[in-house]
Amino acid sequence: MHPFNQLSDPSVSSVTPDASACATPYAFPPVTALAHAAADYATDAWQRAVLFADVMRERGNQYDAHLHERTPNVLDFSAELVVDGRTLPRPVNYGLVRIIAPADLQPDHDPAERHDPGRLRPFVVFDPRAGHGPGIGGFKRDSEIGAALRAGHPCYFVGFLPNPVPGQTVEDVMRAEAAFLEKVIELHPDSPGKPAVIGNCQAGWQILMTAAMRPDLFGPIIVAGAPVSYWAGWRGKNPMRYSGGMLGGSWLTALTGDLGDGRFDGAWLVQNFENLNPANTLWQKNYNLYAAIDTEAPRYLGFEKYWGGHVFLNAVEMQYIVDNLFVGNRLSSGNIVLSDGVRLDLRNIRSPIVVFCSYGDNITPPPQALGWITDLYRDDAELVGHKQTIVYATHDNIGHLGIFVSSSTGRKEHREFVSNIDLIDLLPSGLYEAHMGAKTDATPHAELVEGDHVLSISPRSIDDVRAIVQPDVQSDRRFATAAYVSNLNLGLYRSFVQPWVRLGATPWGVDLASRLHPLRVPYESWSDRHPLASSVAQAAERVKETRKPAAVDNPFWQMQNAMSNAIVTSLNIYRDARDAAVEQLFETVYGMPWLQALAGLAPPHDAAPAQPDDANARHVPVAAEQHRLRESMTQGGLVEASIRALLFVRRLHGEADERRFNLARAMLGTLSDRGILSFKQVIRDQAELLRLDADAAIGALPGMLAGVPPAEVHQAARHIDTISTTLPLDENERADLARVLTIFESASKTKAARRATVRQKVE
Structure with a gap:
């Protein structure tokens, strides 16, 4: 019997055992055993605390070194510059680089065996500029870039610098992306097709905008975790879509940009992501490091290099994004018009579009990734009439970042998309769903399958997508009212407040505010620059030499885990209550009939379903x-x-x-x-x-x-x-x-x- 069980077992004698019995660990009396467990746990806890502090010190050093890199990124691949976006007629802080294939990522097969000899279409991976630095598309060997290189394709990457070129706009970035693709096409004159393009998150909707502007430059387009229909979502879930309305609209975006002297700090976007899951942000992420300090440090530091690399946008860029996309939802309705009068209609895109999303993604849930399809098309005949091909694939549970970072998606979904890009490009017009099944010994004709999974693509209907998106006319009315209130508040801010705020914005004040941002302080405050850092580093070295982790069945270790689970549960309860309250408040305020009437919306029983403008759609009668x-x-x-x-x-x-x-x-x-x-x-x-x-x-x-x-x-x-x-x-x-x-x-x-x-x- 384990000694800890003796505390509640009356049949166990209380007589002190002899010396020979004491020689075995199970012979300790209850009090002595508990004391030994407490001592072991205390030693382990102290050592883990020292090692945890040392990892945090390394995180601060890594953050400081990353900021001082010439082109900060988290790519796991070497690259050479092809086009510097700052040299374009309308300069931007973006750049096109060619990925140099490492020796360990050679093609799984001879490209000449199954493709046109010596001719494989290039892949271009666009990374999101949504608060973090570039590189997430090639963060690991098993990634989108890794999948393209393993299949033998030439691969290019579009990243960006931390600071925007003064005056650059979203439209400038779109034209730069078009210039990058023109260069790739020029470099591969023998390619059997136009470049395949992958866009992650923010880059997903941006390349769709570019493709709507210049459809002639694109081969198949893969958008992963990209929110396009921002008003869509499931009731009781996806609270992030309510943020704009709860803040009164985009006036706060304008205020933040003015306080930044014309720049918007991407750390605020990252904080929005952090607020979605307080349990992870406030406790779980650091606790997991503390609890598994002997093995978790490399993974933690690798991710923190990306997560802590905050970048800036121009205030006009961020205002455009919030007004037209987050609050206005104008992309999925075809109501964005460029400065030259071109309307961005996603129905103009002639290339196949692959939409990859996940039910476990609370930042870009499937309704936001797929909602544009039901926004633009009433039925299947309309989609086929526009000669558009759309393929969607859903994951059951992976989170937002896992769509781009997870090795499992890199080895499965992304490798299958890349390996079968020609199949996708040949699909007739229509709507399809992609499935990946595991290849086993029982798989028929397994010799015809690349990789470890079998891709099959099945026809679907608009009604199938509608069942996922679950469009809600009343919800759209509330969001339309919020957009009206946003425009009203933004106009009031610009008229009465903005001039005074801009007068008070100074370069030194902007720099100080940036350094004191709540997300930057932990990185800035603890590194080798701190006077106590060297002492902690030395203590950590001594701890590593004498490390004594506690046993997993140690009762105090189990109590620690139980306490952690209780904290996580409590924070999750708080999150759910907060999100429910936010949703209820949003629906109450923006569902008021008088406010909807003020916004110019007809009464619900008189309102006709909104349909996109067909004036610029390039479909054949x-x-x-x-x-x-x-x-x-x-x-x-x-x-x-x-x-x-x-x-x-x-x-x-x-x-x-x-x-x-x-x-x-x-x-x-x-x-x-x-x-x-x-x-x-x-x-x-x-x-x-x-x-x-x-x-x-x-x-x-x-x-x-x-x-x-x-x-x-x-x-x-x-x-x-x-x-x-x-x-x-x-x-x-x-x-x-x-x-x-x-x-x-x-x-x-x-x-x-x-x-x-x-x-x-x-x-």
């Missing part, structure tokens, strides 16, 4: 497009006929699986020496023909095959059979496959018979 398609119904040869047949067999389910795609890539390679991406328009046209009239499209196949040599038709039929049966088919699909194979074989035999007849006549 339905009637004209259908006429064009019908005229092309009988056009094409063996390639068009083969693609049409493959799409016909899978038209009911429409699932795109990377195994079938890799086989189809090989088939098209035998039919033509063109690269796979040269078939992009062919595939989209054939898919639209099948949507328009499947029977007429299949009925046209014999005419398309009439001039093709019989051997080639027969070979194509065998390829179609192999690709279609790679995975199991249902009864309808088997019947459709038999139908198209009959057409191909019949065409082959008819052509062969005609040739034989002609040969006999000649003889």
Whole structure:
């Protein structure tokens, strides 16, 4: 029996055991054992406290060194500068660098085996400028950059300096991003497609704006954890969307920018993130370091280098973002107009858009990542009419930063997106959902799969996305009222307060306020510059030499964990109560009929659902497009006929699986020496023909095959059979496959018979 259990066991004798019994740890009397446990825990607690203080000292040193770097970043890769944004006609503090592939990140396969030899499209990763410094997209080897390099793609990274160029605007940054992509395209003239672009968080919505302005520069676009529809969210969750309304709108943003003498301190944005989870901010993050001080320090310091690297924005940039996006929600409604009169309509984007979000993300929940789809499109026909392709993927529980930082997402989602970027680029117009399943020994045709997961992409409808977003007309009315109040308060501030605030802003005062920001003080106040730092460093070295951690079953250690759990639970209860109160107050204030009437909103029963302005949307009129398609119904040869047949067999389910795609890539390679991406328009046209009239499209196949040599038709039929049966088919699909194979074989035999007849006549 364990000695601690003897305290409550009346059957245990209280007689002192003999000396031989005392030689074993289980023979101590209860009081003695408890005393030994207390002594062990006290020693351990003291040592952990010293080591914890020393890690905090290292954090301060790291913070100071990071600030003094020429280009502070947390990239885990070497890079060389390609374009300095400060040299552009409209200078910005952004830069384009080329990532130098390290020796340990060689491609998993020979690119020539499955791609056009020597030609792989480049990837460009854009990092978010949302309070922190750059590098999160390449923070680890298993990251977005690592996935692109491992697949053999040239990779570029767009980062930024801590201080903006005076006067730069969001529009300037968009034009710089376009210039960066122009340079990448220039450097890769033999690329089979336009650069694939990845945008994280803030960079996600910004590259979507750039793509709406210059759609000709973009290949597939992957936006990860990017909030685009800011009013969206689930009731009882996602409290961050209420912040603008609870502060009275964007006047406080203007005040902060004025107090910063024209600059907005990104530390305030980081503090907003910190406030979402007080348990982690106030306790859990540091406690986890303290409790696991022997192993946790490297991970903690690595993350703190990023989390403590606060950057600045120009006040005009931050004001634009808050007014147009956070409070105004104008991007998802197509109501942002550039200085040259161009309207930013996301429906103008012609490249496939991949949206990656997580149900565990409280900063960018799925409704905010996907809500723009339901804002812009009433139904599937409207989305297809705009010739747009959207793929979304959701994670069950990972948090916001985990979408970009977690090694698990780097090894799974990001590697799958990168490895199958050509498949994504070839998808016909429509809405899809991506799934990644684990590759096992039982996976059929595992040799056709790259990596450890199998990507499949299934058709979805606007209603499927609407079920996730759960649009709420009444909620939108409240947010629209908050936007009105924001504009009113901002106007009052600018008229009566702003001139006086700007008079009082001085450079030395701005610098002092920055250093005294609550998030910077812990970093600034404890480092080697502190007079006691050297003593703590020496004590930590001695502790490491004599380290004696307490056993995990030590009762005092268990009490410590129990106390920590109680603190976390209490702070979570506070957070939930706070968030519920904020939501209730927001809904009460901005739901008042008189305030909504003052904002110019019609009564709820008279209001028509808001729809985006179609004035600048580049979609083809339905009637004209259908006429064009019908005229092309009988056009094409063996390639068009083969693609049409493959799409016909899978038209009911429409699932795109990377195994079938890799086989189809090989088939098209035998039919033509063109690269796979040269078939992009062919595939989209054939898919639209099948949507328009499947029977007429299949009925046209014999005419398309009439001039093709019989051997080639027969070979194509065998390829179609192999690709279609790679995975199991249902009864309808088997019947459709038999139908198209009959057409191909019949065409082959008819052509062969005609040739034989002609040969006999000649003889």
